Amino acid sequence: MKTAANTISRNAQCWCGSGKKYKKCHLLKDQKQVPSSAEKYRHKGRSIILKTEAQIDGIRKSCQLTKALLDMVEERILEGVTTSEIDEWVHRETLAKGATPAPLNYGRGQGRQRIPFPKSICTSLNDVICHGIPNSKPLQNGDIVNVDVTCDLNGFFGDASRMFIIGDVPDRTRELVEVTRECLNLGIEQVCPENKLGDIGHAIQSHAEKHGFSVVRDFAGHGVGLEFHEAPQVLHYGQSGIGEALRENMIFTIEPMINMGGFECKILGDGWTAVTLDGTLSAQWEHTMLVTENGVEVLTA
Numbered sequence: 001m002k003t004a005a006n007t008i009s010r011n012a013q014c015w016c017g018s019g020k021k022y023k024k025c026h027l028l029k030d031q032k033q034v035p036s037s038a039e040k041y042r043h044k045g046r047s048i049i050l051k052t053e054a055q056i057d058g059i060r061k062s063c064q065l066t067k068a069l070l071d072m073v074e075e076r077i078l079e080g081v082t083t084s085e086i087d088e089w090v091h092r093e094t095l096a097k098g099a100t101p102a103p104l105n106y107g108r109g110q111g112r113q114r115i116p117f118p119k120s121i122c123t124s125l126n127d128v129i130c131h132g133i134p135n136s137k138p139l140q141n142g143d144i145v146n147v148d149v150t151c152d153l154n155g156f157f158g159d160a161s162r163m164f165i166i167g168d169v170p171d172r173t174r175e176l177v178e179v180t181r182e183c184l185n186l187g188i189e190q191v192c193p194e195n196k197l198g199d200i201g202h203a204i205q206s207h208a209e210k211h212g213f214s215v216v217r218d219f220a221g222h223g224v225g226l227e228f229h230e231a232p233q234v235l236h237y238g239q240s241g242i243g244e245a246l247r248e249n250m251i252f253t254i255e256p257m258i259n260m261g262g263f264e265c266k267i268l269g270d271g272w273t274a275v276t277l278d279g280t281l282s283a284q285w286e287h288t289m290l291v292t293e294n295g296v297e298v299l300t301a
Contacts, residue, residue, distance in 0.1 A: 047231060048223060048230070048231045048232050048244070048247075048250060049223065049225065049226060049230055049231075049250075049251075050247060050248070050249040050250060051225055051226070051249045051250075051251055051290075052249075055156070055225065055226065056249065056251070056290060058153070058154060058155070058156035059156045059157065059158060059224075059225040059226075059251060059288075059290075059299065060290075060299050061153055061154075061156065061158075062099065062151045062152070062153035062154075062156040062157055062158035063151075063158030063159075063160070063288050063299035063300045064158070064299075064300075065094075065097055065099055065151045065153055065158060066149050066150065066151045066158040066159065066160050066288075066300055067158075067160060067300050067301070068097075069090050069093055069094065069149050069151070070147065070149055070160060070161075070162050072089065072090075072093060073086055073089065073090065073147050073149075073162075073164075074162065074164070076089065077139070077145075077147075077164050077166075078139070078166070079138070079139055079140060079141055079166050079167050080138045080139065081138065081139050082134075082135070082136050082137060082138050082139070083123035083125070083132075083134035083135055083137070083139070083145070084119075084134045084135055084136050086121065086123060086134060086147060087119045087120050087121050087123070087134035090120055090121050090149055091104075091120040091121075094120065094151060097151075097153070098153065098154075099151045099152055099153040099154075100151075100152045101120030101121065101149075101150070101151065101152070102150035102151065102152045102157055102159075102228045103117050103119065103120060103121060103122060103148075103150055104117065104118075104119065104120045105117065105118075106228065108271055108272070115270075115271040115272065117131075117133070117272060118133060119133055119134045121134065121147060121148060121149050122146070122147075122148035122161075123145055123146070123147055123148075124145065124146040124148070124273075124282070124284065125139075125143060125144070125145045125146075126143060126144060126145075126281055126282075127275050127276045127279050127280060127281055127282060128146075128273055128274065128275050128282065129216055129219065129257050129259070129265050129274040129275060129276060129282040129284070130146070130148070130216075130219055130257055130274050130284060131272040131273055131274055132146075132272075132273050133270060133272060133273060139166045140166065140167075141166060141167030141168060142166065142167055142168060142169050142173075143165075143166040143167075144163060144164070144165055144166070144169065144173060144176075144177055144281060144283060145163070145164050145166065146161050146162070146163050146164075146283065146284045146285075147161060147162055147164065148160075148161035148284075148286065149161065150228060152228075155226070156225060156226070157224050157225055157226070157227065157228050158224075158288055158299065158300060159224050159228075159253050159286065159288050159300070160253075160286050160287055160288060160300035161255065161284055161285060161286040162285060162286075163177045163180065163181070163283050163284065163285060165177060172260070173260075173281060175211065176213060176258065176260050176281055176283050177283045179207065179208060179211045179213060179258065180208075180213075180256060180257075180258040180283040180284060180285055181285045182207060183203075183204040183207050183208050183215075183236070183256040183258060183285075184204075184254055184255070184256055184285040184286070184287065186203040186204060186207050187200045187201075187203055187204045187236070187254040187256065188254060188287065188289060188296060188298060189203065190203050191246060191254075191289055191291060191295065191296035192246065192291070192294065192295045192296060193245075193246055193247060193248050193291060193293070193294075194245055194246065195245070195246050196240070196241055196242055196243045196244065196245055196246070197232060197234060197235065197238075197242075197243035197244045197246070198235075198238045198239050198240055198241060198242035198243035199240045199241065199243075200234060200235075200236075200254060201234075201235045201236050201237045201238035201239075201243075202237075202238055202239055202240040203240075204236045204237065204254075204256045205236065205237040205238065208256070208258045213258045213259060213260060214258070214259045214261065214262055214263035215236050215237045215256065215257070215258060215259075215263055216236070216256075216257035216258070216259060216263050216265060216282070217235075217237060217263055218265050218274070219257055219265075219274065220233045220234055220235050220236065220255075221233070221234030221235075221236065221252055221253040221254045221255045221286075222234060222252060222253055223250070223251065223252045224251060224252060224253055224288055225251040225288075230252075232244050232250075232252060234252050234253065234254055234255075236254070236255075236256040236257065246291050247291060248291055248292060248293050249290070249291065250290075250291040251288065251289065251290050251291075251299070252288070252289065253286055253287065253288050253289075254286070254287060254289065255284055255285070255286030255287075256284065256285065257282060257283075257284045258282065258283050258284070259276050259280055259281070259282045260276075260280040260281045260282070261276060261278040261279075261280030262276070262277060262278050262280070264276070264277035264278070265277055286300075287299075287300045287301060288300045
């Protein structure tokens with residue numbers, strides 16, 4: 001998303017991940033009148049929602065459903081299973097729990113240019129950084145795969161992802177997966193009122209680079225809860241002490257994408273799948289969290 005942690009220009013890519021310029025996507029929406037149902041405050045053209053207690057309760061329930069769905073995947077995933085099968089498991093169970101899968105038909109672009117996401121989850125395999133589309137290819141020994149689940153339960157969104165190692169992998173591959181999870185946890189440790197978004201990014205970048213890995217720049221965490229994607233944008237790199245100050249009742253994701261090689265990426269012809277430019281492996285872990293009075297509550301834990 002290639003923007004500074006505390007700014008977004010009209011011509012930058014939108015914080016929501018649509019791939020469009022901000023002025024063509026969320027700029028006008030962000031400038032609309034703030035609804036009375038939630039307190040918002042403005043920062044450089046973006047509106048950040050501070051959730052009410054009732055909204056937090058609804059988001060918490062959606063996040064716990066997301067966690068349960070990932071627990072189900074963890075129990076079933078193994079060599080020979082296809083990512084389409086995983087998508088079907090999650091789709092059926094999501095509907096059975098009275099929710100809907102938020103990624104299904106979520107669109108990039110507008111009008112004839114709109115590209116709806118065709119599946120209910122994202123499955124990002126090996127060199128896929130994010131937004132991988134489930135398919136019929138069986139998982140093989142040595143694969144690593146991220147499963148990203150977002151539930152819409154009664155209008156409240158919960159978003160999380162996990163990495164899964166299939167069979168035996170080289171030590172460096174296992175280290176990539178483990179360090180990426182450590183990056184997430186170190187980012188979460190920075191979440192408390194009055195800390196800055198830059199503190200999160202700095203902690204993640206420092207740890208990843210200490211181990212010889214790189215941090216993806218083109219995608220970021222995001223506000224979530226009343227919509228699938230909200231402000232703020234949560235970069236996974238940067239300087240401590242800069243960016244938006246965290247405030248009680250903010251809810252957002254931290255979802256570091258860490259590459260074994262360079263941080264550059266490209267989007268495949270399907271309009272969604274982001275892969276490493278150099279073909280090296282990538283890993284990602286994600287949680288949704290609430291800023292509390294004294295610290296943080298990880299809602300998808």
